[in-house]
Amino acid sequence: MTDPGPHVENVATDSHVAVQAGTVHVDAIYMTTPHDPPETKFRAGVSFLKGRMPGPARHLINEARVGYATNEVYFYWLLAMVSGRTRHELTKDEIAQLRDRRAIMRLSGEDPWRDGVRIIDRLLESAGKPEEDIRVVVKDLDALREPQRSLILEHLELYLEGPIEDHLWRLALTKARTEQMAGGRKDRIWKFFHPAPKEPLPWIPRPPDIPLSTRAGAVTAAVTLVMATAYLGHLILQTGRILLVLAYTLGVAGAYVGARNAADWHFRVVRRRAKDRQYLGPTTKAERGSFAKRAEHRIDHYFATYLPPGVDRDNWMVHTRGIRCSLRDELAEVYGETRAGVERIAWLIRHRASDASTRQREGTLWSYRAELATPTRTKALAILGVLTLAGAGGWAAIGAVPVEPLRAIGAITLLLISAWVGARAWLHIVLERRRYAADQLESDQTLKSDLAALDRWRAKMADKPRDEEIADWLDCDRKVLLDKALRHYRLTMSHVIAHAFIEAPARSSARARMRGGPWRYKKYQLLVFLITQEGVRQLTVTLDFLNATFHDEQRLNYRFEAVASVQVSQSDNDERTFELTLVNGDKISVEVSSGFEDLQQDENPGRVSEVSLDAAGLPHTLHVLEGIAAEGKGWVEQQELRTGHLTAALADHA
Structure with a gap:
């Protein structure tokens, strides 16, 4: 294992990250009930997907698909199935659904959503094929309208492999660099972390302090004075x-x-x-x-x-x-x-x-x-x-x-x-x-x-970013950081066996979220893991989210056999801490989810933590690192075998 240097301790000591009391916006885009109609559940699922929380998005969109079938629904259903994970993370039932996707989807008419479904279908088919076989689908992807094109680039990052992966990565990186500061980010992003202003209340003056005895004395004295003066x-x-x-x-x-x-x-x-x-x-x-x-x-x-x-x-x-x-x-x-x-x-x-x-x-x-x-x-x-x-x-x-x-x-x-x-x-x-x-x-x-002043402040805050904009900017930052790591280690995306992220709050960072949604932070501690044939390449930075700048870079390299264990511990107040322990005793410990304080009406304590973990990329990261901890170097060989079996299984469709 490469000597990590003195910076390793800094990562480990962030196991308990103090955060300020958070701002919770009352917008209910993430809130649903079992009695909601399918279209309402679908729209909430789309909001989760755009907020980079594919877990709840899959559940809601799949549930809505039964009673609400449109080309748009099938487009988002396919995206949710593959977003934020590799094909190795699919369940047997999900593999069967993707294999039989053409039979499941009842597409109708011609519209941009159906065009998007066709492109996703062809991209899934192109995984692992030679470069000359993917040029046509890449050309068609470039010609696809918005927002379908951007959504595909954002959500198929982990799922695709081989030459198509490099093509889509270059497109996605170009898009990320272009949109990282788009939409007036620097002038608007801070507004997300401000709570809704409270209406000003009047200061109630102290009522006149005039005792009854004073009133009686004043009246008596006045009457007496008038009588004496008159006399x-x-x-x-x-x-x-x-x-x-x-x-x-x-x-x-x-x-x-x-x-x-x-x-x-x-x-x-x-x-x-x-x-x-x-x-x-x-x-x-x-x-x-x-x-x-x-x-x-x-x-x-x-x-x-x-x-x-x-x-x-x-x-x-x-x-x-x-x-x-x-x-x-x-x-x-x-x-x-x-x-x-x-x-x-x-x-x-x-x-x-x-x-x-x-x-x-x-x-x-x-x-x-x-x-x-x-x-x-x-x-x-x-x-x-x-x-x-x-x-x-x-x-x-x-x-x-x-x-x-x-x-x-x-x-x-x-x-x-x-x-x-x-x-x-x-x-x-x-x-x-x-x-x-x-x-x-x-x-x-x-x-x-x-x-x-309140009217002026509300006018200033009128263009507060939506949560999906926050997620888009964070995704751009993550892609720029991933490119930084790839260039440092002189790797291409297709040469990386797997990559994973953890987004954790930086110490004492202000935070905010939508009701039912994940916490967003002014400052993040970002960890990116690159899995290569030689082992794990880890880059840790502090992201100043308001200014889109990276600070305090730390690099750590270790062999597969150096990973002793990977786990997520949960405290009594529902705080979740990611812990990666190396065989030499070094521990990388990061708090990825805070407790259930600041809960709003109808919010479930565990629900907020779960969506925050999903947005932080923890499910995929755990899948990758737990496999390495369990199998060591053999994980790479088994991964190649599993990829071959899954490709065959997914290709075996009617």
């Missing part, structure tokens, strides 16, 4: 002095103007202090592991990303510390109990961060200070009113004492006490009501802005 006015009228009456009138007017403007002045001061606390602190830390902690992490990320022009990042983060903490507390209060998850409101956090950056650039981030600054006129009227009340009102009250000294003094005393109590109570009531009204207005304006 003093009665005494002043009895004096018959016009100046006292004018002073009394000025005192009442001064009290009204002074109280009204002083209350507005006080509200502005209190409101500005509250906004200062919101924008400047306190800057408390969220509890670790809580929704607020996750929200805080996203808020910090987006505020650092949306940096105003010409502003130092560190200064900006210090400048907005209070704003970020207030936003975190708001999100925790509004969304923390909804179980929506931070990912579903990431668009909202991004919008708020972008809005803060825009307002900083426009000079309006701190505009509340100017808006809440008390106008000079308000201050002047408040002071003038108080002075008028103290001067004119005080002189008028003193002038009423000689009329009835005891009653006048009692009325003045009652007036002062009720004025003090009433002023405190009514100020609290007015401030609470205005605070609530201001909070409600701010909440309404924020919600309006959030809804507009």
Whole structure:
């Protein structure tokens, strides 16, 4: 066995791959029930096939074929029968069905699907024949329409052998290189990993905090104040002095103007202090592991990303510390109990961060200070009113004492006490009501802005890739990687006895899937196995799926006899781990399927794992490597014998 070098340990240590909580899209293209009509099952089977999951595709299409027979159905039935596996992986019943395919299929009319069936039939017949006998079928394949031509190139990769295999491989590789970045991949693929945005919820302001005792005190004080003021006015009228009456009138007017403007002045001061606390602190830390902690992490990320022009990042983060903490507390209060998850409101956090950056650039981030600054006129009227009340009102009250000294003094005393109590109570009531009204207005304006941002985000996400597009791009990456391995080892496809892939999630990779479908990842660990006469050639890379780039290449060569065992272990939470053990004790261990968390309604825990394993190419890989582990070098010789027998069996048809 070739010395694998230090990189082998890196592969082995990825046996437990930490992945983030996944995004599950609610589209139901992979969901069926036993009561669905045959056409519905067929369409779901086609979706599975296009998503590179031939296992469930075969089951659904074969089941639908009984009650729904069209040229299109037979085309996809043939594809599903041979997709993702070699002829050695067929069961006896499947061999019989392929052998008798012309008798089974009841083709009718002429259409592109029937043309596709004819080409598949001829390709199956051409396996193992000399090159001169396959030129016509290759020419006809090139002339076939889309999508039939592309589907054939994508799904017959493993099944065909001999010269036809090289021809189809060159065509498939050319197609993969052309379409690897097609369809706006770089601008669209990231959208698949974003969950459906949650509708923005309004922040509900705290209702006015006005205890019953405060209301009762305010009403009682007001009634008492009015009665005492009226009684003093009665005494002043009895004096018959016009100046006292004018002073009394000025005192009442001064009290009204002074109280009204002083209350507005006080509200502005209190409101500005509250906004200062919101924008400047306190800057408390969220509890670790809580929704607020996750929200805080996203808020910090987006505020650092949306940096105003010409502003130092560190200064900006210090400048907005209070704003970020207030936003975190708001999100925790509004969304923390909804179980929506931070990912579903990431668009909202991004919008708020972008809005803060825009307002900083426009000079309006701190505009509340100017808006809440008390106008000079308000201050002047408040002071003038108080002075008028103290001067004119005080002189008028003193002038009423000689009329009835005891009653006048009692009325003045009652007036002062009720004025003090009433002023405190009514100020609290007015401030609470205005605070609530201001909070409600701010909440309404924020919600309006959030809804507009949601509309923009939905428009941006409207071209989110379908799962079959994700599968197509991944298949292109896999073909490009396979070509890279073939060129490195100077091999042609027909010189490779068998090849196999494993697609596993890279460590801490974000993931997403359709309901009922397999997990897709932003980063993959791809393993390609080339089986040659000399042994196994293994290439392991990390695929940056968003950018279609390969990193951290590792190569490993070993003889057939070096493979001690191959297995897939399953944990209690349904995690599946592929393990290949060599005779020297080295172990290649890769987690290929995560557990059954993030399940949606009507989803079966094992079902998600099974389709994920099928999409990862594990069934075919296990078939190849388990045969090598069991038979060693003899597997190659037996494979040639089995190929001859199967070719004869498949050719023996009516």
